[in-house]
Amino acid sequence: MNVDLRPAGPFRYGDRVQLTGPKGRLHTVTLREGGELHTHHGVLKHENLVGQPDGSVVTNSGDHEYLALRPLLRDFVMSMPRGAAIVYPKDAAQILAAADIFPGARVVEAGVGSGALSLWLLRAIGAQGALTSFERREEFAQVAEANVETYLGHAPDTWKVVVGDLVEALPDEVEPASVDRVVLDMLAPWECIDVVADALTPGGVVLCYIATATQLSRVAEYIRATGLFTEPEATETMVRGWHVEGLAVRPDHRMVAHTGFLITARRLAPGAVPPDVRRRALKKPSYADEDVEMWTPGAVGDRAITDKNLRKRVREAERAREGARQAGRGADGAEDTETDAVD
Numbered sequence: 001m002n003v004d005l006r007p008a009g010p011f012r013y014g015d016r017v018q019l020t021g022p023k024g025r026l027h028t029v030t031l032r033e034g035g036e037l038h039t040h041h042g043v044l045k046h047e048n049l050v051g052q053p054d055g056s057v058v059t060n061s062g063d064h065e066y067l068a069l070r071p072l073l074r075d076f077v078m079s080m081p082r083g084a085a086i087v088y089p090k091d092a093a094q095i096l097a098a099a100d101i102f103p104g105a106r107v108v109e110a111g112v113g114s115g116a117l118s119l120w121l122l123r124a125i126g127a128q129g130a131l132t133s134f135e136r137r138e139e140f141a142q143v144a145e146a147n148v149e150t151y152l153g154h155a156p157d158t159w160k161v162v163v164g165d166l167v168e169a170l171p172d173e174v175e176p177a178s179v180d181r182v183v184l185d186m187l188a189p190w191e192c193i194d195v196v197a198d199a200l201t202p203g204g205v206v207l208c209y210i211a212t213a214t215q216l217s218r219v220a221e222y223i224r225a226t227g228l229f230t231e232p233e234a235t236e237t238m239v240r241g242w243h244v245e246g247l248a249v250r251p252d253h254r255m256v257a258h259t260g261f262l263i264t265a266r267r268l269a270p271g272a273v274p275p276d277v278r279r280r281a282l283k284k285p286s287y288a289d290e291d292v293e294m295w296t297p298g299a300v301g302d303r304a305i306t307d308k309n310l311r312k313r314v315r316e317a318e319r320a321r322e323g324a325r326q327a328g329r330g331a332d333g334a335e336d337t338e339t340d341a342v343d
């Protein structure tokens with residue numbers, strides 16, 4: 001089954017379209033019969049977009065022009081409802097490369113959060129792959145499922161979402177040594193390394209995406225101390241935009257400087273002790289239980305979403321999915337979103 005049914009060709013009812021209007025303001029609409037985009041610049045009828053090629057410019061009732069494009073995945077993830085912080089596109093792209101996500105791969109992901117990384121992983125594993133995503137908070141899983149279905153237009157049969165803590169749920173979901181790749185995006189990935197080591201096939205890759213240097217240090221020491229992985233490798237990814245206009249060619253004044261670090265390691269074959277691991281004599285990690293307080297969400301600056309706000313995000317994501325479903329059937333009621341342009 002196709003996991004990415006992004007339509008091509010002229011716009012049709014049911015398509016999501018990103019409109020860039022006056023002053024670069026972005027509106028994302030799902031085209032539906034009788035649908036209209038109302039702004040203080042006038043009214044744009046959805047029917048004026050239907051039949052136009054992707055990348056067209058259309059005019060609203062106030063004679064204002066709108067550039068219409070189907071959103072790319074990177075546009076969609078940045079504007080979709082969020083329960084938890086998402087993996088940014090720059091990091092998602094690097095995760096696919098560093099974790100070596102390939103078509104047909106059996107991948108485990110935790111936590112699923114808002115489902116941004118899940119969308120990238122689903123695309124990379126293709127129709128023959130299998131992604132199992134674990135999330136310990138039911139509402140986050142709901143937001144993620146709604147977001148994935150809104151984007152793809154269907155719930156992919158290559159994806160299974162398990163509500164539960166990875167440490168408890170993973171051994172029940174997968175056979176030992178059967179998983180090709182594991183991607184962890186959570187506060188305390190070191191707590192999951194033991195079950196991940198059991199699940200990974202020899203040579204398989206574990207990748208952790210973490211926000212702070214203290215977490216990076218702790219997970220690196222944990223991975224090393226197991227003696228079950230290759231020496232961990234850590235990176236961070238900076239993408240700096242450039243302004244290129246005539247002779248004014250320079251880096252942008254602003255950029256997203258820090259999001260997180262990536263650390264990867266590969267599962268060794270049972271009993272294998274590579275030379276560098278032997279030299280380190282499997283030193284104990286330098287962290288004791290008392291240090292755990294240093295990694296609490298508050299201490300590492302992880303902002304918690306309130307229950308009320310989270311319920312709001314669930315409703316928002318489910319309304320968007322319902323809108324996409326109804327628009328796909330040609331009925332009324334799709335949910336539109338509006339965001340400011342980001343440079």
Ligand SMILES: C[S@@+](CC[C@H](N)C(=O)[O-])C[C@H]1O[C@@H](n2cnc3c(N)ncnc32)[C@H](O)[C@@H]1O
Pocket residue numbers: 084085086087110111112113114115116117118134135136137140164165166167185186187188192
């Ligand atoms: C930052 S969010 C993940 C964002 C996601 N990668 C995305 O791109 O949208 C971290 C998530 O991990 C979940 N989580 C933390 N520890 C977990 C565990 N041990 N098992 C399952 N989920 C966990 C949290 O509930 C939270 O939703």
